Amino acid sequence: MVLSAETIIGTVLHVIRRVSVAAGVAILAGCSASGPGSSGDRTIQSTTTQTLTRPPATPSTGPIAAGPTSAAAGGCPFLDVTTAADDLGVRMGNTEVLSSGGHVVGCRFYATQDPAYRTSEHLPGPDQPVLQITSSRFGDVTSAHNSMVREAEAGANARGDNLSASVEGIAFQTRFYPADGGRDWAYTFRAGTTVVTVTTVQTDTAFDARAVASSIAGGF
Numbered sequence: 001m002v003l004s005a006e007t008i009i010g011t012v013l014h015v016i017r018r019v020s021v022a023a024g025v026a027i028l029a030g031c032s033a034s035g036p037g038s039s040g041d042r043t044i045q046s047t048t049t050q051t052l053t054r055p056p057a058t059p060s061t062g063p064i065a066a067g068p069t070s071a072a073a074g075g076c077p078f079l080d081v082t083t084a085a086d087d088l089g090v091r092m093g094n095t096e097v098l099s100s101g102g103h104v105v106g107c108r109f110y111a112t113q114d115p116a117y118r119t120s121e122h123l124p125g126p127d128q129p130v131l132q133i134t135s136s137r138f139g140d141v142t143s144a145h146n147s148m149v150r151e152a153e154a155g156a157n158a159r160g161d162n163l164s165a166s167v168e169g170i171a172f173q174t175r176f177y178p179a180d181g182g183r184d185w186a187y188t189f190r191a192g193t194t195v196v197t198v199t200t201v202q203t204d205t206a207f208d209a210r211a212v213a214s215s216i217a218g219g220f
Contacts, residue, residue: 073095088202108132110129135197
């Protein structure tokens, strides 16, 4: 998809043209014919300048750099805990906000560590998020679309499943919770030039990841 371009500098071509001139015929206007004893040939040197246009620069296809991403405890501005629990079907505990370049770019939700629920519902421990939301901005729509497709195709069982006529999305499986062996369902969607990815610990269906994506799409 990306075209490479090399800078082409205008070159000067020195062209040596040998013109055969018969005796008695003028070579150029105002010049006389070859005199006696001349070989009959005359060498004329001229210079031609050829300038080639520089091809247009290829637009960047990667996300717009915003700096390193940091995580801090806090409430997610894109999704409240109650909606997250309902969409995912998991009892929630702590939440983290992901920031980059002074802007919130995502969130992480962790399952409750209450023993009354953790064992019976087989919930992950305190270091494993059950839901993660990440986002990246791109310079143009095409780059954003291509990034979304590449991310889904890097996983497994990718399938198109748009949220609406204006918000395209793809569901796929990926590695998120190591114990699940790469079977965790995720959903990535494009809102303008922003790509958002929702990753969950659910392995049985893409429905929950898509439900979360539907709840947050308006925030991007």
